[in-house]
Structure formats: C-alpha cells, structure tokens
Amino acid sequence: SAVISQKPSRDICQRGTSLTIQCQVDSQVTMMFWYRQQPGQSLTLIATANQGSEATYESGFVIDKFPISRPNLTFSTLTVSNMSPEDSSIYLCSVVGTGENTGELFFGEGSRLTVL
Amino acid sequence: KQEVTQIPAALSVPEGENLVLNCSFTDSAIYNLQWFRQDPGKGLTSLLLIQSSQREQTSGRLNASLDKSSGRSTLYIAASQPGDSATYLCAVFTGGFKTIFGAGTRLFVKA
Numbered sequence: 603s604a605v606i607s608q609k610p611s612r613d614i615c616q617r618g619t620s621l622t623i624q625c626q627v628d629s630q631v632t633m634m635f636w637y638r639q640q641p642g643q644s645l646t647l648i649a650t651a652n653q654g655s656e657a658t659y660e661s662g663f664v665i666d667k668f669p670i671s672r673p674n675l676t677f678s679t680l681t682v683s684n685m686s687p688e689d690s691s692i693y694l695c696s697v698v699g700t701g702e703n704t705g706e707l708f709f710g711e712g713s714r715l716t717v718l
Numbered sequence: 719k720q721e722v723t724q725i726p727a728a729l730s731v732p733e734g735e736n737l738v739l740n741c742s743f744t745d746s747a748i749y750n751l752q753w754f755r756q757d758p759g760k761g762l763t764s765l766l767l768i769q770s771s772q773r774e775q776t777s778g779r780l781n782a783s784l785d786k787s788s789g790r791s792t793l794y795i796a797a798s799q800p801g802d803s804a805t806y807l808c809a810v811f812t813g814g815f816k817t818i819f820g821a822g823t824r825l826f827v828k829a
Contacts, residue, residue, distance in 0.1 A: 603764075612759075633815065644807065644819045645762075694761055698815075705750045705767065707809065707817060712761040 604629055604697050608710035615717050620683045623713045625695030630675035635696040636668070639712075645694065651678045685717045720745045720812050724820035731798055732828050739793040739823045741808035746786045753782050753793050754807040756822070762807065766793070798827045 605628040615621050625634060634651040648668055649659040657670040671679045682689050692712045699706040721744045731737055741751070750769045754762040766775045766782040768791070774783040781794040791808060805822040812818065 606761075608761075635817075644821045645809075647817070650815065692759065692761075703767075705769065705811060706764055707752055707762075707811075708764060709754075709762040712759070714759050 603703055604699055604708040606695055606708060606710035608695055608713050610713055612714040615685050617686055619685055620681055622679050622681045623693050625678045625710055627676045627697055631697040634678045636680045637694040639692040687717045690715055690717045720818045722810055722818050722820040724808060724823050726823055728824040730826045733800060735798050736796050737798055739806050741791040741820055743789045743810050746789055748810045748812055750811045751784055751791050752809050756805045756807060800827045800829045803827050
C-alpha cells in the first residue's frame with residue numbers, strides 16, 4: 603500500500619489569502635489526485651496531477667483558483683488561492699496503487715481548511 | 719453518467735449487532751468498487767477493494783459483495799463495536815480514471 607503524508611493537517615485562514623497544501627508519497631506514482639470534501643458532503647475530484655505536464659482539471663475547477671505543481675513522481679502541491687468562506691473544506695490527496703494493490707485508491711489524512 | 723447511492727444515510731445500532739450497508743450504482747461498466755472508512759475530519763482509509771471480476775472480498779469482520787449486473791454492493795460488518803463508528807463510503811472506478819463516490823453512511827455503534 604502507499605503511505606501519503608499531507609501538510610498542513612489543518613489551518614484557519616483569512617479571506618483573500620492563499621494556502622499551499624503539500625502531498626508526499628512513499629513511492630513513485632504516475633498520477634496524483636486532489637479531492638475536495640465540503641462539510642457534510644462526499645468527495646469531489648478537483649484535478650489530476652501528472653508529472654511533467656499540466657494538471658487536468660475537472661468541470662467547475664480552474665487553474666487560477668487551484669494551481670497545482672508536480673515536480674517529481676512522489677510530491678505534489680495544491681494551492682487554494684484568494685480564499686473565501688466557501689473554500690472551507692477538507693482537501694485530500696490520493697494515489698492509485700500498483701502491484702498487488704493495482705487499482706486501489708489510497709488517501710492522505712487530509713488538510714482541513716477553515717476560512718474566516 | 720455514473721451515480722452512486724448509499725443507503726441508509728445514517729445508522730445507529732447497539733454493540734454486537736451484525737449490520738449491512740448498501741451501495742448502488744447506475745452503470746455496471748466499472749473496473750472495481752472500493753469501500754472506505756472515514757473518521758470525522760480525517761482522510762479515507764481503504765477497507766476492501768473488489769475487482770469487477772470478483773464477487774466478494776473479506777477482511778476480518780468485514781465482508782463486501784459485488785453484483786455488477788444489478789449495480790449493487792453490500793458491506794457486511796459482523797459483531798459491531800463502538801470503534802466501528804465512522805462514515806463508510808463506497809466508490810466505483812470507471813473508465814478514464816474517474817472514481818465516483820457515494821455520499822456515505824454514518825454509522826454509530828452504541829456501547
């Protein structure tokens with residue numbers, strides 16, 4: 603299985619500021635996924651982060667608001683820009699397992715953001 | 719468009735009871751189905767993965783079944799314990815590397 607570390611685990615932010623979330627995986631993976639989980643809701647995919655190319659964003663999410671970096675096969679960052687209270691959510695990093703875990707999704711502990 | 723529904727939305731049971739959580743999906747063309755556990759404010763922990771060619775998977779007190787043709791999966795928890803209290807999510811992996819999540823079942827096991 604993959605072990606995923608996310609930082610920060612939680613933060614309280616002021617409206618209009620930006621915050622960068624880091625995701626570190628203990629093995630090399632081709633694709634990393636960023637999800638958002640708004641209070642009381644299920645998970646929504648924000649984008650897929652590919653190493654060496656631009657991230658692929660889902661409908662309703664744009665690069666200016668959620669810029670993503672993927673400098674290597676074990677690390678990615680998601681920035682939430684110009685935050686508003688509506689951005690208060692848990693942000694989750696995910697990867698797909700390989701080998702005996704092929705097709706299995708693994709998640710980090712999540713980053714819980716509260717925007718005041 | 720694939721949709722995933724979980725019933726019930728919430729469930730409260732006394733300790734020791736066996737229980738079943740349900741997951742249904744609208745498009746049977748899936749590659750796999752996965753059950754997760756989520757504690758409040760935390761990330762998701764993978765419980766069981768069922769490939770599309772499989773009928774069930776077991777891990778300890780958990781057993782998950784898959785009936786692709788009817789678009790259903792169940793998660794059976796035997797001899798429930800207060801530590802099982804969490805939200806349980808099912809997710810289906812479709813083509814194009816898309817994973818669709820259900821809204822979850824919030825389980826509370828009373829001591």
